[in-house]
Amino acid sequence: MTTAQIPVKSRTAKPWTPSQIVLTLLGVVVSLVWMAPLAWALFTSLKSETEAVEVPPHWLPKAWTAQAWKAIFDTGNITDWFVNSLVVSVCVTTVVLVVSALAGYGFARTEFRGKGALLALVMTGLMVSPAVLGVPLFTTVQQMGMVDTYWGMILPQCAPAAMVYILYKFFQGIPRELEEAAFIDGAGRWRVFFTIVLPLSRPSLAAVGIFTFIASWNNFLWPYMVTNNPDLMTMPNGIATVMNSYGIQWAQLMAGGLMAGLPLIVVFVFFQRQIVAGVAHTGLAGQ
């Protein structure tokens, strides 16, 4: 992380050794290969539908046009999907942060009967996902009458055993002395939690929040299972099911895909350090 903060002036100090030249060239080549599909999506979205499917394919549009972009806004419900995605991801992230911070602290710092057993249960919960137990989860949600509702999309994403575990590990690492001092001064559990523990754990909470948001924004399987109504779909789901269903219009499909993917990529450009730290932190917690 420190590397990102290196000021510009240090750049001039680094010599262009032969190995650096080779490595940088290699980096450029790999980056180009990795970015090419995204560039291809962008260029395709700026072609007309007929030009997009010309054989052989060519990179740049001969006639640049925003036709496909206009079409997805005019005809489809892509704006609805965008708003739905935003609502679902924001709700999921908020609930997950609150719920897992509380539970992580509860497991790390309070004692109650059955804590060990409960913690083991949560660990087992790490292995349950809509991919593994989708059908029983669906029938459960169906029983609750939440199929084709926001609740049905949001709530099942809000019980992330993994995030509880990550914050539990983190809270365990906070020195107890800090909390004890506050207890002696007469602060209650809740006050200690809000005024001491939470401010200290801002980086971990940010990591969990960022990771949850990315996962929820990109989640396809569960929204796909639980919604049939095109007005309620999220971006990944709407693009994959509705836009793919009546003969694919490639330029429009690419435009839609970019609209689903670009917000996170733009955010990433600005908050790179936090996101990199967040993803690495969340992943590394699995160690």
Added chain:
Amino acid sequence: MSTTSAETALVPARTRDIAVAGRTDSLRDRMGRRLQHGGWFIAPFLALFVLFVIWPVLRGVYLSFTDANISGVGANFVGLDNYREALDDPLVWDSLGHSAYFTLLVVPCITVLAFLMAMLAHHIERAKWLWRLCFFAPFLLPSTVAANLWQWLFNPGTGMVDHVLGIETPWLTDKAYAMPAVVICTLWWTVGFSFLLYLAALQAIPDHLYEAAKLDGANAWHRMLHITLPMLRNITGLVVALQILASLQVFDQAVVMYDFQPGPEESTRTFVQYTLEEGFTSYRVGYASAISIIFFVIIASVAFARMWLLRKREEGAR
């Protein structure tokens, strides 16, 4: 967990005094007070966890012994019939094989690729943010968008992959190339995550190790072999474990690339896809639950195997 020492240190001074001084406090009162605190902290999570994790698991087990359909009415108890049928169902084995094949291809590729990319990004001194951005950006796309994009890139005739490489490979239409196409899409899309884990691990290796080795006359190759690789052992274990668990559960890319069909000659039908077909297309919820439970057992065994390996290594280190 050292519960006893934790308790004394944790319980507020006031409560501790009461507990020590006044034996009038019954054990139950004390437990109750703690339960109250801990209980309230955990309650919201527990409620969601029970409703959307525990209950579906129990329900899945129950349904797996019935012939329930999607409507949920009129389910009969059929004992082990579903499980017996699953063992004889060639599609169970086929789809399990496809998921396993996918995992077998993805895991080694992604691990090696992520390591190499991390080494590259770690050792280039200029524009570090740029390499991170380029290598990681695809991970931020929804799976379905990545799949559509590669479906477009592999599209016969108009596909850029064949055009750039000057080949004519029937990526999406031939059984032999169908799964590798999904694998390539997955590599491009998800390698960024493992790449970041490796990068973080590389940055955490203390510089003095390398300096000491340099003084001892170790060349770059030796330093890599005797410092970098051993220091990356834990992270490699993590990357491999996470990738195995995620790859066995592959669904999104495979279905989107093949238009929600099982692919050429049904060669890309994954296990998750099969459970959903049984549950939502054939409406056989009981049977779908049974094969989901089998799948759950497989996933759990992999996870437990990893825990067991980690514990064994820890014991070995002691």
